[in-house]
Amino acid sequence: MTDIAPAPDRVEKDKVLPIVVYALYLLGFTNGLTFLVGLIVAYLNRDTAGPINASHYIFAIRTFWLSIWWFLIGLALIFVGLALLVLLIGIPIMIVGGTIMGAISVWFVVRTIMGLVYLLKGEAYPRPRTWLI
Template identity: 40%
Template sequence: MNESPESRSVIDSGGAPDTTLPIVVYALFLAGIVTGGLTMLVGVVIAYVYRGEGPHWFDEHYRYQIRTFWLALLYFAISALLMLVLIGFVTWLVVVVWLVIRCVKGIKRLQEQRAPDNVDAWLI
C-alpha cells in the first residue's frame, strides 16, 4: 500500500501541526539519561528524518533537538575525560541538568506552538 503525501504530513485536519513526534523526541532525549544515550540516538534520527516537513517554528524544534544531541555528546565526552581527575562526576551531573532544562524548555515552547529560544546557544 502506497503512502500518500497527505498521510505523512505533520498537519492535522484542523490546520495545526501535530506536535506528538517532537514531544516523543524530547522524551527520548530525557530517557537517554537512564539508557546511556541509546534513546537519544533514536531521537536524533527521528529529528533528522522529519525536519523540513512543517512550518518554520516546527522545523526549528528539530534543529534544536539535533543541536542538543551533538552538544550533549560533546559535553558527556568531556565529562568522561574529566572523570580521570574526579571532577567529571560533577560535570556529568551539570550536563544532565542542562539536558533536562533544554528538553523542558523545548516542550514548553512546542506546546505554545513557537520556536525554541536561542537555537544556536551552547548552553541553555
Template identity: 40%
Template sequence: MTDSPDPVQSAVTSTGDNMDGPKLVYILYFIGFVVGITAIAGLIVAYLKRGEAGPNATTHFTFQIRTFWIGLLFSIIGAVTSVIFIGVLILAATVVWALIRLIKGFMLASDDKPIPDPATWLW
C-alpha cells in the same frame, strides 16, 4: 468527478506545524537518561523529520539535534576528565543543562511555540 482536497488533510496543513514529532523526540531524550539507546533513536527521528517539518517544528528539531551533540561532547569531556574530580562536576552540569533544555523545549512544543534561538549553546 472533481478532485477536491481532502478536508482532513487540509485541516492538518492549514493549522501550521504538527508538534507531535518534536514532542516524540523530547520524550525519547527523557527516556534516554535511563535507557541510552532511545536518545539515539530520538536523534534519528529529529534528522529525518527536520526536512519535512513546518517552521516552528524545524526550530525544535534543530534545537534537539544540537542538544544531543553538545551533550555528547561534554559527556565525553566529563568522562575523560573524571579521573580528576572536575569530570564529575562536568557530567553533573551536563545532566542539569540537558534537563533544562529538554523541559523548556517540551513546554514550548506543547504550546505550539518555536524555540527562540535554536542555535544557542545555553538554554
C-alpha cells in the same frame, strides 16, 4: 493522482513527533538507547517540518550533540584523573570531570523541558542554535 502532502496548517499543528523526540530524550536516562532514536527521528523530520517544528528539531539535535561533546570532555578528565591518581593530582581532575558530567546531565534535562514547554505553547524555540538554555 492526487497530491497527499499535508497542508501547511496541518504541518505546524502536528506536535506529535517533536513531543516524541523530547520524550525519547527524557526516557534515555533510563535506558540510553532512546537518546539515539530521538536523534534519528529529529534528523529524519527536520527538513520536511514547518518553521515551528523545524526550530524544535534543530534545538533537539544541537542539544544532543552539545551534551555528547561535554560528556566526553568530562569522561576524558576522569580517565586523566585516574591516570594521575598515583600523584594525588588526579583526585581534583576526576572531581572536575564528574562535575562536568553531572552538570551536563542537568543542562540536558532543562533544555529538553524548555523545548517541550515552548512546543506545547505552540511557539518555535526562540534561539534553537544557541548552546545556552
